[in-house]
Amino acid sequence: MKDIANFLFEVGMLQKTPRSGYQFLGSGCESVAEHILRTIYIGYTLCQLDRQADEHRVLKICLVHDLPEARTGDMNYVNKKYVAVNEKKAVEELTETLFFGGDIASAIFEFNEKKTREARIAHDADQLALIIQLKEYGDLGNKYSQEWISFAVKRLCTEDAKKLAESILKTDSSAWWFKDKGDWWINGKNNKEA
Numbered sequence: 672m673k674d675i676a677n678f679l680f681e682v683g684m685l686q687k688t689p690r691s692g693y694q695f696l697g698s699g700c701e702s703v704a705e706h707i708l709r710t711i712y713i714g715y716t717l718c719q720l721d722r723q724a725d726e727h728r729v730l731k732i733c734l735v736h737d738l739p740e741a742r743t744g745d746m747n748y749v750n751k752k753y754v755a756v757n758e759k760k761a762v763e764e765l766t767e768t769l770f771f772g773g774d775i776a777s778a779i780f781e782f783n784e785k786k787t788r789e790a791r792i793a794h795d796a797d798q799l800a801l802i803i804q805l806k807e808y809g810d811l812g813n814k815y816s817q818e819w820i821s822f823a824v825k826r827l828c829t830e831d832a833k834k835l836a837e838s839i840l841k842t843d844s845s846a847w848w849f850k851d852k853g854d855w856w857i858n859g860k861n862n863k864e865a
Contacts, residue, residue, distance in 0.1 A: 787820060
């Protein structure tokens with residue numbers, strides 16, 4: 672049980688690990704844990720669009736795909752030009768003491784190889800999480816986000832993800848909550864209270 676406790680403390684490090692690319696974008700911040708959460712929801716959604724996918728496997732891959740970053744930190748594209756991360760070693764060391772470690776390692780390596788339908792869906796969920804966040808920052812005025820989005824869209828693998836990205840880019844990120852611009856926004860009361 673001590674090894675499991677250590678693993679769960681390590682998972683907590685993802686909450687404290689910032690996604691490092693935003694320093695180059697000039698706005699925004701997100702922890703690796705926050706990114707993983709959105710990636711899981713997107714993976715779930717993509718599985719609803721592709722009923723042939725193994726939903727359980729996709730969600731597992733989404734859950735653990737960035738787990739090594741608890742040890743390596745998040746390396747953005749600029750960092751990767753200069754620093755080589757030994758992710759394989761990080762995965763081996765974080766999983767070697769866990770009786771379920773092989774399952775975690777298998778999911779991470781499957782994600783990295785992108786050979787299975789499930790890995791491609793998880794990869795797309797990862798990229799769509801970035802695209803959504805960049806769209807939010809663009810809607811708030813970041814002039815660089817659109818260029819970053821164009822590269823992320825090119826990394827998408829599945830047709831469903833490409834169609835979803837197209838819809839995301841056409842949708843105002845505040846439309847889900849600010850679409851009914853009526854009396855409530857003036858008086859603070861819904862129609863039933865009147």
